[in-house]
Amino acid sequence: xxxxxxxxxxxxADFEHAVLTLTGPLFGLAYSILRDRVAAEDAVQTTMEKGxxxxxxxxxxxxxxxxxxxxxxxxxxxxxxxxxxGQTSIQxxxxxxxADRDIDMAVAFRSLSTKQRAVVVLHYHHGYSLDECASxxxxxxxxxRSHLARALTTMRKELAYD
Amino acid sequence: MTEQDFESxxxxxxxxxxxxxxxxxxxxxxxxxxxxxxxxxxxxxVPARSWWLVAGTAAAIALVTFAAVGLxxxxxxxxxxxxxxxxxxxxxxSSPSVAxxxxxxxxxxxxxxxxxxxxxxxxxxxxxxxxxxxxxxxPAAVLPSPGAYQPPRPHLIFSSDGxxxxxxxxxxxxxxxxxxxxxxxxxxNQVWADDSRHLCGTAPAHPFDxxxxxxxxxxxFGLDGVVRTVTTVGYAAGPQAGTDVQACSIRNSRAVxxxxxxxxxxxxxxxxxxxxxxxxxxxxxxxxPNAVVASSDARFVFEEPGANGSATSGxxxxxxxxxxxxxARMDPSSPWVRAFSADDxxxxxxxxxxxxxxxxxxxxxxRVVWQHQGPEILRAFQARPTGQDFxxxxxxGEQLSPPGCTQGQPGCVGYPGSPLIKFVIVHGDGSVxxxxxxxxxx
Numbered sequence: 001x002x003x004x005x006x007x008x009x010x011x012x013a014d015f016e017h018a019v020l021t022l023t024g025p026l027f028g029l030a031y032s033i034l035r036d037r038v039a040a041e042d043a044v045q046t047t048m049e050k051g052x053x054x055x056x057x058x059x060x061x062x063x064x065x066x067x068x069x070x071x072x073x074x075x076x077x078x079x080x081x082x083x084x085x086g087q088t089s090i091q092x093x094x095x096x097x098x099a100d101r102d103i104d105m106a107v108a109f110r111s112l113s114t115k116q117r118a119v120v121v122l123h124y125h126h127g128y129s130l131d132e133c134a135s136x137x138x139x140x141x142x143x144x145r146s147h148l149a150r151a152l153t154t155m156r157k158e159l160a161y162d
Numbered sequence: 163m164t165e166q167d168f169e170s171x172x173x174x175x176x177x178x179x180x181x182x183x184x185x186x187x188x189x190x191x192x193x194x195x196x197x198x199x200x201x202x203x204x205x206x207x208v209p210a211r212s213w214w215l216v217a218g219t220a221a222a223i224a225l226v227t228f229a230a231v232g233l234x235x236x237x238x239x240x241x242x243x244x245x246x247x248x249x250x251x252x253x254x255x256s257s258p259s260v261a262x263x264x265x266x267x268x269x270x271x272x273x274x275x276x277x278x279x280x281x282x283x284x285x286x287x288x289x290x291x292x293x294x295x296x297x298x299x300x301p302a303a304v305l306p307s308p309g310a311y312q313p314p315r316p317h318l319i320f321s322s323d324g325x326x327x328x329x330x331x332x333x334x335x336x337x338x339x340x341x342x343x344x345x346x347x348x349x350x351n352q353v354w355a356d357d358s359r360h361l362c363g364t365a366p367a368h369p370f371d372x373x374x375x376x377x378x379x380x381x382x383f384g385l386d387g388v389v390r391t392v393t394t395v396g397y398a399a400g401p402q403a404g405t406d407v408q409a410c411s412i413r414n415s416r417a418v419x420x421x422x423x424x425x426x427x428x429x430x431x432x433x434x435x436x437x438x439x440x441x442x443x444x445x446x447x448x449x450x451p452n453a454v455v456a457s458s459d460a461r462f463v464f465e466e467p468g469a470n471g472s473a474t475s476g477x478x479x480x481x482x483x484x485x486x487x488x489x490a491r492m493d494p495s496s497p498w499v500r501a502f503s504a505d506d507x508x509x510x511x512x513x514x515x516x517x518x519x520x521x522x523x524x525x526x527x528x529r530v531v532w533q534h535q536g537p538e539i540l541r542a543f544q545a546r547p548t549g550q551d552f553x554x555x556x557x558x559g560e561q562l563s564p565p566g567c568t569q570g571q572p573g574c575v576g577y578p579g580s581p582l583i584k585f586v587i588v589h590g591d592g593s594v595x596x597x598x599x600x601x602x603x604x
Contacts, residue, residue: 019193020189028179028180031179032176037185041185044192045192048195049195101178102174102175105171120172125179126560129583129603131555131603132540135512138451138453139406139453140353140406140408143406145314145319146352149330155172159168
């Protein structure tokens with residue numbers, strides 16, 4: 001039987017297992033917000049560094065996945081904020097590449113603020129409820145709701161749906 | 163172009179991004195973190211950015227295939243009926259294709275709203291005994307495209323007692339009648355006050371002109387359209403930095419306002435709504451908590467642990483806003499607080515999307531009043547506007563495809579669980595009242 005991330009074991013072995021099982025999902029989470037492979041890798045690396053730093057402090061190992069996911073979302077947002085304000089760090093091959101087949105939608109999505117992007121991605125793509133989005137982002141549910149509302153309004157306007 | 167076109171186009175765009183994969187070097191670098199730590203050298207790891215040039219795409223076709231399977235399953239789970247509003251019957255119906263119509267929502271009782279997926283344009287009102295109280299058929303003008311816009315509807319903000327619904331422009335009562343207008347406002351930072359008759363929010367004192375941060379105004383909005391500026395508190399510095407109202411208590415004449423840079427809360431203030439005085443200011447710095455949760459009466463604030471962005475270490479604490487002193491320090495194994503009960507004695511928390519640790523806790527004593535036993539995760543919640551009750555929405559977490567695979571295993575793809583949620587009312591004595599059926603959040 002596969003060992004869970006929260007299973008009993010040495011810290012190093014548990015952490016190695018977390019790396020092997022969670023790198024892909026965390027990268028996907030970060031990439032969906034950042035739409036930039038390099039920035040997403042940065043976010044995942046920082047997430048795991050922070051995760052390891054506090055790995056021994058966690059009294060409830062079953063929460064590790066949730067913790068790492070939460071850190072990753074916030075780290076992705078920080079990563080974008082550190083880039084050029086209002087922009088992602090666009091790299092050759094990343095900007096409007098195969099993952100951006102709908103160029104108009106890509107432009108509309110990239111026009112959103114980081115929090116707006118994150119709520120759109122977490123809710124529409126990853127299936128989180130708005131209360132869950134709020135928890136991941138560290139804001140109140142009403143704020144998450146407002147970010148989503150404003151994001152949709154902006155995107156509809158950008159795409160001439162209004 | 164319809165709303166459905168927009169949503170499916172948005173989902174399609176986001177799904178396209180699933181093809182992106184980390185470079186092959188990322189996992190190797192991450193594996194070195196634990197090992198390097200034993201040699202006290204992990205801080206010198208090569209930054210991810212420099213590995214970019216050697217990073218190739220190692221995506222397997224199978225992963226894409228399974229992602230498509232997962233998406234299809236998600237889309238199937240999201241598919242809902244498209245019944246037109248107005249299919250009214252005077253008594254509850256039990257048609258398999260249409261949600262029951264419980265009639266008008268009575269005045270004078272506290273209600274909350276859920277959405278029966280059979281009739282996604284209706285809001286089903288329930289009282290806090292778990293009984294159906296009425297059915298609000300949303301006016302067509304509220305729906306961008308009637309029948310097409312799926313819940314949750316982010317443009318609808320509900321007051322805690324269910325008596326008022328803000329649409330971003332007009333305010334509706336529990337039967338859909340317009341009872342007020344709050345125009346010309348920025349929806350982003352506004353919340354209902356505890357009297358359900360005012361909204362509170364922050365807005366920049368003037369437009370950004372590139373000269374630096376702009377002071378934020380704390381404002382109170384009445385249903386009659388009157389806007390009262392209370393005072394300036396904090397600064398806005400573009401989309402990444404600004405203020406939020408965490409609690410606005412007209413009854414207690416106080417508001418809690420936070421300032422944050424990105425996701426880090428850097429300050430919070432207790433503001434008097436009567437004389438505009440800053441009653442307490444707590445600067446937290448850029449290493450401050452990731453989240454601050456205030457009680458609805460603005461008497462207590464929970465500060466999430468997590469200096470420098472970590473949500474994993476340290477102690478969360480509850481502070482009395484009147485004194486600024488720590489009223490209780492919570493153990494790291496305590497749940498992450500999501501809400502206070504209306505009487506401020508209990509908190510609802512969870513383990514951030516994991517089944518374990520969904521608890522209602524008497525925070526002063528750390529006594530666990532109720533703990534969820536089951537595989538579901540916390541997907542929605544609301545505190546009753548009086549007393550100790552919480553509405554708790556329990557639903558499916560991330561699902562893995564194919565069934566039985568483990569996360570991270572090649573070919574194993576995660577996709578969102580069903581949007582349908584079962585709700586229970588957790589009472590202050592730990593007893594539970596289930597609400598029959600499964601719903602979506604309003």
